[in-house]
Amino acid sequence: MNRRVPDNALNLPTLADVARAAGVSTATVSRCLNSPSQVQESTRERVLAAVMALGYSPNFGARALAARRTGTIGAIIPTMENAIFARAIQAFQEELHLSGVTLLVASSSYSPQNEADQIRTLVARGADALLLIGHDRDPGIYAFLEQRGVPVLVSWAFDPAQARPAIGFDNRRAMAALAKEVLRLGHQRVGMISALAEGNDRARDRISGVRDALRDHGLDPTALHLIEIPYSIANGAEAMAKLMALPARPTAVICGNDVLAVGALQMARKLGLRVPADVSITGFDDIELATVVDPALTTVHVPHREMGREAARLLVAMVGGAGSPPPVCLETEFCPRGTLAAPSA
Amino acid sequence: MNRRVPDNALNLPTLADVARAAGVSTATVSRCLNSPSQVQESTRERVLAAVMALGYSPNFGARALAARRTGTIGAIIPTMENAIFARAIQAFQEELHLSGVTLLVASSSYSPQNEADQIRTLVARGADALLLIGHDRDPGIYAFLEQRGVPVLVSWAFDPAQARPAIGFDNRRAMAALAKEVLRLGHQRVGMISALAEGNDRARDRISGVRDALRDHGLDPTALHLIEIPYSIANGAEAMAKLMALPARPTAVICGNDVLAVGALQMARKLGLRVPADVSITGFDDIELATVVDPALTTVHVPHREMGREAARLLVAMVGGAGSPPPVCLETEFCPRGTLAAPSA
DNA sequence: TGAAAATATGTAAGCGCTTACATTTGTCTC
DNA sequence: GAGACAAATGTAAGCGCTTACATATTTTCA
Known part of the structure; x- marks a missing residue:
């Protein structure tokens, strides 16, 4: 008995089997599958018939080994649990699919350590390129990716x-x-509920944005009541409770994203506060959740779909050797709905 | 110039480089990485030092080719856009991670054709096993998976x-x-909004469940006002509008899941109907959305996390050659909240 | 103390595919 | 109809790793 044939071997057909059945060389079969235009039609038909007849399907590992790429792009998002990233990732995947690229998604739970692990895992998994969220991470990671020749898009x-x-x-x-709109309505005491700014440039930038607006309105940016807390509805509610217990209660609470805002809204209701009559609340992202609550959330619309789709195009081009594209800035839009109004006198 | 060294080669270190640096054979290096206990500690240290020094990381394709498995498990879910599957998949992934297995997620958009494609793609991608949602699909697919030796867990x-x-x-x-609870409260005219039952055994079973309860209560199960529509908040709202326009308006609307129920709730509000005073609405799944709306949704709690975690354990065992485990049935729980009450006289 | 058993490491044959280069065949051009 | 060129196909060398089996070394214990 040949030592190379374990008892449980499935003996799936290989390229060589197809080549034999079609009476051509393995190279021709390979070309039929990867660049059909190089093969004469009559030959191609014969080969494809053999492929069908044998139920052949290429071995992924072998193909990856020989071709030196896997046709896989990885994405690491902070969380899959809420919808913040879902829409963009869905669009990202759909667009990748058009190019025959498979998406591998991992989540970091907003932990830099975790993210670093996931990056290594995805690269080890053969990801040809990576989509990451935000710039903020250990420079060593960028160095690692560069060394491995893995293109990255932030x-x-x-x-x-x-x-x-x-x-x-x-x-x-x-x-x-958004903060400018809040201030324009006359709010003087503004609270903010943000994600943890540590290792999260988006959160940090949003906080800076609020401070910018305060400054522009002649208010003291350091007087902002800021609570940093991981994203979740429950955390948003908890933070809101704290803000509402403040001696000088904010009349408006700006939230770092819609998830926190929905939690804040829930808590306001629970505390018997009317929104927006007693307190205004704003979100960020414009996920579906924002329109489901009552009143619907005033927020900032982010073009998630467009971002996902364009990210896919850019990454596919980068894998194809297109070099580094310049950074792209998409436009967001203030989205007035029902949770923001002038403070009651 | 050697024809095998393209100009843009990265020349990442290989197992052989590590072996050379550590003064051992490639087999020993491989063992260090895959079954460290087989290697003497002193050797292991030397090898690992070399691995670090060179920045070595195994080539995925080569490993998959030689080992005949990829350490990847695929899951195909109907949608990533809403949270129905998010929690289970998250738990699934976390548990897989503990076994060093990577998860590949694809979505079918509730299309059987699409799902079949995704299954083929994942298998072609080297998935060692597959997690699928529901039993309902072309028998040819099961035959295909069997032929390829890919274990499947539904x-x-x-x-x-x-x-x-x-x-x-x-x-x-x-x-x-759940339907029994609705009927027990005295509802006689019950409407139902369901996902499309075609190719969706979960939806079909849920409809059957409602009919069972009607029958048990001596009501005519065929008199159920049923609207089938793809899952989305907007669709739930639309279906609700239709139900509420019926001459004999239902006093309770049972929804196939929470997403539809939230849409129904929105529409009820829009139509000026009080919930549950004027009309009761129920959901299914108990996703986060259910507790965010006001009033909170009466629904059925599904142990998503547990299901995901246990699914991962079962699949890892199956890949390990454990054979087919018997089907597992988890318990759900009726979740009374604010959208179900007795019909107003 | 020596043979048997256990442990540690080495050797080298593939795994199934892609692709550079070689060869064959077909098509023009003058 | 010979020579030049293009198109189609074949040949075979790896890609980097795992692992069956071989070999060397250490331990065990009668």
């Missing part, structure tokens, strides 16, 4: 100071625009 | 009539229990 952030390929929006400016 | 459904490995819950019984 999304969700646009920072002209960063030269690496990125597609995102200006979190700071977008949040400043 | 989730989200438990059907004692199906012998294949599965972990889920009894959609029919769970929905019947």
Whole structure:
């Protein structure tokens, strides 16, 4: 018995089997599958018939080994649990699919350590390129990716100071625009509930945006009541309770994203506060959740789909050897709905 | 110039480089990485030092080719856009991670054709096993997977009539229990908004569950006002509008899941109907959305996390050659909240 | 103390595919 | 109809790793 044939071997057909059945060389079969135009039609038909007849399907590992790429792009998002990233990732995947690329998604749970692990895992998994959220991470990671020759695209952030390929929006400016609307209505005591700023440039930029607006309105930016807390509805509610217990209660609470805002809204209701009559609340992202609550959330619309789709195009081009594209900045839009109004006198 | 060294080669270190640096054979290096206990500690240290020094990381394709498995498990879910599957998939992934297995997620958009494509793609991508949602699909697909030797676990459904490995819950019984509560409160005219039943055994079972309960209460199960429509908040709202326009308006609307129910709730509000005073609405799944709306949704709690975690354990065992486990049925729980009450006289 | 058993390491044959280069065949051009 | 060129196909060398089996070394214990 041949030592190379374990008892449980499935003996799936190989390229060689197809070649034999079609009476051609393995190279021709390979070409039929990868660049059909190089093969004469009559031959191609014969080969494809053999492929069908044998139920052949290429071995992934062998193909990856020989071709030196896997046709896989990885994305690491902070969380899959809420919808913040879902829409963009869905669009990202759909667009990748058009190019025959498979998406591998991992989540970091907003932990830099975790993210670093996931990056290594995805690269080890043969990801040809990576989509990451935000610029903020250990420079060693960028060095590692560079050394391995893995192109990276940063999304969700646009920072002209960063030269690496990125597609995102200006979190700071977008949040400043929203905060300006809040202040324009006459709010003087403003609270903010943000994600943890540590290792999260989007959160940091949004905080800076609020401070910018305060400053522009002649208010003291350091007087902002800021609570940093991981994203979750429950955390948003908890933070809101704290803000509402303040001696000088804020009349408006700006939230770092819609998830926190929905939690805040829930808590306001629970505390018997009317929104927006007693307190205004704003979100950021414009996920579906924002329109489901009552009143619907005043927020900032982020073009998630467009970002996902364009990210896919850029990455496919980068894998194809297109070099580094310049950073792209998409526009966000202030989205007035039902949770923001002038403070009651 | 050697024809095998393209100009842009990265020349990453290989196993052989590590072996040379550590003064051992490639087999020893491989063992250090895959079954460290087989290697003497002193040797292991030397090898690992070399690995670090060179920045070595195994080539995925080569490993997959030689080992005949990729350490990847695929999951195909109907959608990533809403949170229905998010929690289970998150738990699934976390548990897989503990076994060093990577998860590949694809979504079918509730299209059987699409799902079949995705299954083929994932298998072609080297998935060692697959997690699928529900039993309902072309038998040819099961035959294909069997032929390729890819273990499959069905989730989200438990059907004692199906012998294949599965972990889920009894959609029919769970929905019947909820419907029973609705009927017990005295509702006589019941409407239902469901996902499309075609190719979706979960949806079908839930409908059957409602009919079971009607029958048990001496009502005519065929008199159920049923609207089938793809899952989305907007669709739920639209279906609700239709139901509310019926001459004999239902006093209770049972929704196939929370997403539809939230849409229905929105529409009720828009139509000026009080919930539950004027009309009761129920959901299914108990996703986060259910507790965010006001009033909170009466629904059925599904142990998503547990299902995901256990699915991962079962699949890892199956890949390990454990054979087919028997189907597992998890318990669901009726979740009374604010959208169900007795009909107003 | 020596043979058997256990442990540690080495050797080298593939795994199934892609692709550079070689060869064959077909098509023009003058 | 010979020579030049293009198109189609074949040949075979790896890609980097795992692992069956061989060999060397250490331990065990009668």
